[in-house]
Amino acid sequence: MRGSAQLAGELEVERKEGETTSRLELLNEGLYILRAERTQTDEAHTDLLGVRLPGSLLSLSGYLSLFLEDRPDKFAYGTNFELGSGLFAVGGSVERDEDTFTGGYLKLHGADIELGFGGGRATQDWIGHGAVYVKGTGFSVAMGGVAGPGRAFQHLAGTWHPVTRGAGPGAMFSSERRSGNDWSVEVLFADRANFNHFASWGRYGLDQWPHEKTFEAVGDPMRYFRPPIMNQERTTGMGIVGGRYQVRGGVGETTIDARVFPVRIFRRLAGEPAVAGGRTQQQRYVRDRVLTSLVVGAFHDVGSDTATTLAQLELPPILVYAEVDLRVDDPYLLIQYRVGIP
DSSP states (O other): OGGGSSEEEEEEEEEETTEEEEEEEEEETTEEEEEEEEEEOSSOEEEEEEEEEEGGGGTSEEEEEEEEEEOSSOEEEEEEEEEEETTEEEEEEEEESSSOEEEEEEEEEOSSEEEEEEEEEETTEEEEEEEEEEEOSSEEEEEEEEEETTEEEEEEEEEEOOSSTTSSOEEEEEEEEEETTEEEEEEEEETTBOOOGGGGGTTTOTTOOOTTOSSOOTTSSSOOOSSSSOOGGGBSSSEEEEEEEEEETTEEEEEEEEEEOHHHHHHHHTTOOOOOTTOOHHHHIIIIIIGGGOEEEEEEEBTBSOEEEEEEEEETTEEEEEEEOTTSSSOEEEEEEEEEEO
16 A cells, blocks of 8 residues: 555554554655654653655755654754755754754765765764665665764664565675674575665664664654564565574573464465456455465574564554563554555
8 A cells, every 4th residue: 555655654553561652654755754653651651753854845865854752751852854966965963852962974875885974962972973885786785883982883784685676585684783782683584575775774774873862763764663573574475584682781682583474375385376267356355465464473582481472464454463472461562554645
């Protein structure tokens, strides 16, 4: 539904560990232009609003965004932008929260390579940040980071992907490091990979490093992913397998993850027989849209005594995703409504 129109909308309800988040998002040609959400707990609620305007309004490439967050203890706000023409672009961000940041950067970009570098002042400290991004026919690499007093962040990611989305297998690699006691490495393999070079940017985008952000900015070129582990929308094939090793506070944890589409597997083993011409539209909807979207899987933290099971089913335009951990009273539940806007 989302790809059938220039404008699209998503309405989500997310439930986990005693809190409920309601979220409305609007997209224009695949880019998020508005995000409004409320997170409700038993004690209080937090509201977030972000708006992104295209640089084409000023006859430039890029964007300008504004984001606000109203929490019980504080009102936070900020903006970021990237505007350019031809080879050069100038960007920057202003964030006002407990941890403030003001800074900018210069980006040089061509068809297959981008380079960005800059810096700013975070609270009382000056920091620098930079990134380089290279892509080829079937691969991409992005690397960069932030450096400054009391701050460190390094990102390295890459993809191996088919020239056409969904036409062949693919893999992704991502690593992030803040210190020797805080870092992670993640690898994902997909059958008929449904991603391309943009995936190596990560959730913040080229040179949009978080600067210890405490809230999200709509201006980030890539949307943050939910749920936070493996995303089954990255494959049009039979499944995904991956793993992650992360160190938090000096304690390491290995997570292995596997997700499969059982109906797709069955149809492949059966030789994917042609659809009978007499099927009704409703029958085709169930057979080719609903059943083939069914995902089941699990992820397991090595060293623990239980695994978290998961399942997803699409009833276009509705998507339902759930994670169940027997050690946790409340399961994770995401309900999403997606529709194209003519």
